[in-house]
Amino acid sequence: MLYHAYELAQTALAPWRQAARYGRTVLNDPRNPWQSSPPHKAAAAMLEIFESATKYYAKPLFGYETVNVRGQEAKVSEEIVAHKPFCDLIRFRRTAEGLDESQDPKILLVAPMSGHYATLLRGTVETLMTEHDVYITDWLDARDVPLAAGRFDLDDYVDYLREFLEIIGPGTTLMGVCQPGVPSMIAASLMSEDDNPFRPAALVMMGSPIDTRVSPTEPNRLAGSKPLSWFKKNVISWVPWPRAGFMRPVYPGFLQLSSFLAMNPERHSTAYRKQFDNLIRGDGESAAAHNTFYDEYLAVMDLTAEFYLQTIDEVFQRHLLPKGEMKHRGRPVRPQAIKDVAFMTIEGGKDDITGAGQTHAALDLCANLPDDLKLAYTHPEVGHYGQFNGSRWRRDIYPKVAAFIREKGRL
Structure with a gap:
């Protein structure tokens, strides 16, 4: 109701x-x-x-027309590389005389599925395009996905990332902003254990809740303050008619x-x-x-109930990944299997959503990854959104990310 x-x-x-x-x-x-x-x-x-x-507020447009690539104006066009029931994989093609995109590192930018659309990362993409071949997960609004399309949970999320990495090809950097940190790390762990040639060459996480037991914030405490049954009863609703997702259970x-x-x-x-x-x-x-x-x-999207509840349960209440108890479709997830994927974590000193140390905790889970392939960076002056958008992202954080990818992301 x-x-x-x-x-x-x-x-x-x-x-x-x-x-x-x-x-x-x-x-x-x-x-x-x-x-x-x-x-x-x-x-x-x-x-x-x-x-x-x-x-x-309807879903905004990315709206890129041109971007400056190493001092040269390039035209930008959006290409849907893959279409899934709950996500489009979009590539931002840059066209200019003499520009060879194959020479730029490939990045799969995983947008957060936490209410806002992928366009929230418009500034992130614009900066990355200056030196990288950028792909993004454009998550679809659950209220617009027919019930016949089936469920979508955290396991499906991970499967999408693995499939997208295989579509893009080897040597891709997997970059997760906030919520995608957990599924990104699961995907990298599974692909590394399988010695999958399409596993990411580098993994970059920004403000991701890997271990919310560390420096818990108000959102962390809220997620852990009530039993899962309370969330199921009080925040899950059903998409009303006449929307395409009529009768789909969602977190609105x-x-x-x-x-x-x-x-x-x-x-x-x-x-x-x-x-x-x-x-x-x-x-x-x-x-x-x-x-x-x-x-x-103010433009927001619905999340499937199963994804929302599984995330609350496994990430914010039971902390399965940092405790070594996370499973993907019954298969144990072993971050220690990551041995050759360069891994950078980024935090903001003023982040009131993802507490200090929650993202850097991911590096400790990769026990068999050499130290020279790990980098933990904290910008003392940025909050949650400042890690991937705004002047400090462009001036201070992005140059470090770009240098890390070029120097370490060589699988």
């Missing part, structure tokens, strides 16, 4: 949003003699804030978004107060920056 109530609320708000849109158009019309008066500006700003805060994106917003309520309320001031002052640049951020941040 929870999902139905949400959809009903969205439907009920639709005419009010339309009215707000119409009213804002009238108030901002140049022919309106009171357009520039403070009361009219305030009213128009309030209507825009209302519309922005209540509308449905709007619930995940609520938890994101609840973590930093003052930050978001302040952002909207500033947006109100920007609109009144006519500061179009600042207003556009706000809209760009929240168009991405």
Whole structure:
């Protein structure tokens, strides 16, 4: 009923949003003699804030047209290399005179399946494309996947990564941002134990919850504070008609978004107060920056119930991977089988989602990996998102990642 109530609320708000849109158009019309008066500006700003805060946000576009590759402008096009029921494997092709993409290291960037779309990594991809042949997991919204497509859990996630690595080919770097750290490490462990020639040449993890017993954060404590039955009863819902995924059990994106917003309520309320001031002052640049951020941040997707519950259970409650008890379809997962995959872990000193040491713990699990193939890096000034986006990612973190891949990622 929870999902139905949400959809009903969205439907009920639709005419009010339309009215707000119409009213804002009238108030901002140049022919309106009171357009520039403070009361009219305030009213128009309030209507825009209302519309922005209540509308449905669709999946954003990556929207790349060109990228600078070693000083040369290259055209960028998206190519779906593989289509699976719950994910598209996308390659960002770069085209320019004399550009040979085969000379650049290949990266499979694993986007987090934690509520936001893969476009959250738009800045990450843009930076990586300057020197790398980039592929990304573009996870599909579970509410749009028909029930006939079957289940999708953590085991399926791992199988997708293994298949994608085989499609891309040998010598690929597997880069997991946040949540994908665990399935990425499982995939690398299994492929290494099998001596699979398509196992990753390098593994890079950013802010990944490998061992949430270390420096637990508020999200970690929340995930471990209640029994799994509570999550199943209180946060799992069924996709309503007429969506394509009708009757699929999911963890709704709007619930995940609520938890994101609840973590930093003052930050978001302040952002909207500033947006109100920007609109009144006519500061179009600042207003556009706000809209760009929240168009991405407020666009969320549903997760399959089985994936969500298995992740809560095995990663955040029972800690199976760091305890050496993780299994993939009944097969033990042995990180000690990783012997020749260069492994870099990245943490942010101000990360309030993945605590200090949780990601670096992955290196200790690879007991048979030589020390010269391991690198743990902590940037003291970045939070969770700053590890893979923004100026410090571009200026401080990315150069270290690129150097590590080129120097160590030679399987």
